Amino acid sequence: MSLVGWNDSSLDFYTEIDFKSAPSWIRFLALTPVVEKYAYPVAVRRGFGTIWISRDSGVDIDIFLAQGWLVESGEPDDNDRFLSGSLARLSIDAKPIRKPKVKFTRFGRELAWRKAVHEANGTLNHLVKESSPFNKNEI
Amino acid sequence: MEWILKKSKFVVIFAVTGLVGIGSQALPINAQIPKLNALVDRSFTGNQVNLPNHCSGRSDYPHKSTHAPGRVNAVAETVCPGQMVEVKTTLTRPGWFIFTESVTKTKSGFGKVKISVSMLCKWKPGEPPIGYIVMSVHSSATGGRAITRVRRFLKC
Numbered sequence: 001m002s003l004v005g006w007n008d009s010s011l012d013f014y015t016e017i018d019f020k021s022a023p024s025w026i027r028f029l030a031l032t033p034v035v036e037k038y039a040y041p042v043a044v045r046r047g048f049g050t051i052w053i054s055r056d057s058g059v060d061i062d063i064f065l066a067q068g069w070l071v072e073s074g075e076p077d078d079n080d081r082f083l084s085g086s087l088a089r090l091s092i093d094a095k096p097i098r099k100p101k102v103k104f105t106r107f108g109r110e111l112a113w114r115k116a117v118h119e120a121n122g123t124l125n126h127l128v129k130e131s132s133p134f135n136k137n138e139i
Numbered sequence: 140m141e142w143i144l145k146k147s148k149f150v151v152i153f154a155v156t157g158l159v160g161i162g163s164q165a166l167p168i169n170a171q172i173p174k175l176n177a178l179v180d181r182s183f184t185g186n187q188v189n190l191p192n193h194c195s196g197r198s199d200y201p202h203k204s205t206h207a208p209g210r211v212n213a214v215a216e217t218v219c220p221g222q223m224v225e226v227k228t229t230l231t232r233p234g235w236f237i238f239t240e241s242v243t244k245t246k247s248g249f250g251k252v253k254i255s256v257s258m259l260c261k262w263k264p265g266e267p268p269i270g271y272i273v274m275s276v277h278s279s280a281t282g283g284r285a286i287t288r289v290r291r292f293l294k295c
Contacts, residue, residue, distance in 0.1 A: 090194035090283030
């Protein structure tokens with residue numbers, strides 16, 4: 001069974017589900033093993049899913065808009081990348097990463113790894129405040 | 140004649156001594172030759188090294204390779220102008236127990252270093268997309284360090 005946001009073909013693009021802004025029951029569903037996959041299409045339908053489509057892609061974005069996705073072109077900016085853990089400033093205070101405990105849901109694992117990366121880089125306070133030291137067009 | 144030769148000897152010795160004296164004042168023997176380290180962009184505050192603000196590391200999203208079809212590719216980079224930098228990146232395809240596959244590469248360079256890692260695709264039609272993980276350790280000569288990680292699901 002193909003579920004939007006979980007395992008459908010749109011995942012070939014970069015997608016992000018903002019469970020933090022979603023109602024708590026959707027977040028709870030996303031953190032519940034086995035039934036977690038049903039949280040994704042619900043979140044997308046309610047407008048908490050963002051999809052980044054490459055600029056040279058010729059796909060019809062209406063398909064995604066009809067499903068409820070917020071469509072962006074290109075890739076996430078540096079602020080989003082920093083918060084997700086794929087971009088970081090070098091620091092002399094950085095520590096080796098501590099592997100997080102085993103989590104049984106995709107969202108749970110993602111949250112735990114995000115926290116572990118920011119903890120290792122000494123930027124956990126940025127993650128908590130959802131702020132970023134990167135200016136939008138700096139890099 | 141002998142007197143003239145003696146006098147000219149004194150003149151030569153005096154002139155050589157004078158020249159050596161002037162030369163040694165201009166460039167003392169123990170003068171420090173500028174070291175390569177002087178070119179490194181860093182400033183010291185007490186014992187701490189202040190890293191330039193523009194030192195960063197990034198792991199880009201894994202994607203299907205366009206150069207080598209049938210492979211998944213990921214790029215990571217470390218940027219720190221004026222310093223030796225290094226990036227060590229691992230591309231992982233998680234699996235049960237011993238079935239996790241990964242490729243690790245390391246590269247170092249001056250100022251900016253970029254590395255690309257890839258592995259063969261394994262996805263078959265009808266299967267759910269596979270989650271690929273890129274994790275990189277970025278470091279600089281002045282002791283700066285950062286870790287970046289990104290995960291993306293691909294039909295690859």
